[in-house]
Amino acid sequence: MPVAVSIQEEILALKRERNAMILAHHYQEPEIQELADAIGDSLELARKAQQYAGDVIAFCGVWFMAETAKVLNPHRTVVVPDREAGCSLVDACPADQLRAVKRRHPDHAVVSYINTSVDVKAESDIICTSRNAVAVVNSIPADKPILFLPDVNLGNWVQKQTGRQNMKIWQGACIVHATFAGRKLAEAKAKFPDALVAAHPECPPEVLRQADYIGSTSGIIQWCATAPADDIIVMTESGVSHSLQRVAPGKRFHFVPNENCNCSECPYMKRNSLEKLAGCLRTLEPRVELSPETIERARLPIERMLAVK
Numbered sequence: 001m002p003v004a005v006s007i008q009e010e011i012l013a014l015k016r017e018r019n020a021m022i023l024a025h026h027y028q029e030p031e032i033q034e035l036a037d038a039i040g041d042s043l044e045l046a047r048k049a050q051q052y053a054g055d056v057i058a059f060c061g062v063w064f065m066a067e068t069a070k071v072l073n074p075h076r077t078v079v080v081p082d083r084e085a086g087c088s089l090v091d092a093c094p095a096d097q098l099r100a101v102k103r104r105h106p107d108h109a110v111v112s113y114i115n116t117s118v119d120v121k122a123e124s125d126i127i128c129t130s131r132n133a134v135a136v137v138n139s140i141p142a143d144k145p146i147l148f149l150p151d152v153n154l155g156n157w158v159q160k161q162t163g164r165q166n167m168k169i170w171q172g173a174c175i176v177h178a179t180f181a182g183r184k185l186a187e188a189k190a191k192f193p194d195a196l197v198a199a200h201p202e203c204p205p206e207v208l209r210q211a212d213y214i215g216s217t218s219g220i221i222q223w224c225a226t227a228p229a230d231d232i233i234v235m236t237e238s239g240v241s242h243s244l245q246r247v248a249p250g251k252r253f254h255f256v257p258n259e260n261c262n263c264s265e266c267p268y269m270k271r272n273s274l275e276k277l278a279g280c281l282r283t284l285e286p287r288v289e290l291s292p293e294t295i296e297r298a299r300l301p302i303e304r305m306l307a308v309k
């Protein structure tokens with residue numbers, strides 16, 4: 001009689017067979033994170049992809065992250081569990097609209113958040129993530145005007161941090177973070193008066209104003225580990241709770257539901273599942289395919305970002 005194999009065992013066997021690495025963003029379901037070779041924020045996962053030497057990357061996150069991994073690994077296979085795992089920020093900035101804006105402002109340096117399509121990256125001077133956006137903007141000569149895209153909240157926050165006046169900011173938003181309400185955060189603070197607040201910079205200004213710490217997904221996790229509080233209100237996607245429990249098992253983490261779904265979950269990130277992960281390792285589909293020209297054009301702005309300390 002054949003021995004029953006769990007889905008986790010099947011994935012690990014496929015991973016060995018394919019000489020594959022599984023990358024998972026912090027917003028993935030815990031059972032996916034448990035099987036990953038690396039878990040991280042978008043910058044850490046891009047760096048992992050840059051250092052990779054195997055045959056296949058199974059990227060458990062969203063499509064733009066897998067595209068970035070492919071640009072950094074043109075001769076390797078990059079697969080995703082679900083092709084429809086997109087991002088509202090990518091949708092907010094189509095490449096043809098960016099080309100039209102660039103024609104009107106040819107003197108501007110284009111700084112694009114990593115949450116953009118590969119075609120937008122190919123039109124950009126440098127990429128940034130929430131972790132390094134301030135350093136990236138500061139790396140551009142002060143007299144050079146900047147077009148920052150596509151996240152309006154991140155852009156406004158970076159402008160405040162850098163004091164940069166000559167910055168045009170695209171008006172895109174994340175459907176998860178931008179719908180966190182300042183009023184609901186204030187209610188949570190009243191309920192947990194000793195709590196500190198950590199927030200992702202994609203949150204609106206009325207949320208960021210109430211935060212004790214603002215940073216990327218991994219930045220939030222690292223800060224929570226040592227922050228002097230037993231209760232922390234976390235204004236980001238609730239998938240981080242898995243890593244938070246690991247780094248700070250004694251603390252209590254509170255998530256404030258957003259106005260859209262009354263939850264704190266990214267519907268795109270949550271499209272991935274163990275079954276779909278097994279499927280993409282088995283069939284090597286859906287797979288990221290990019291033209292050599294697109295890879296060549298998108299690689300430079302990504303590598304410029306990776307060189308910023």
Ligand code: 13P
Nearest residue numbers: 041042043129130216217
């Ligand atoms: P991080 O760069 O913090 O991983 O953020 C990516 C993202 O999609 C946030 O919603």
Ligand code: SF4
Nearest residue numbers: 087088174175176266
């Ligand atoms: Fe995009 Fe927001 Fe989801 Fe992050 S949380 S992948 S920014 S929609």
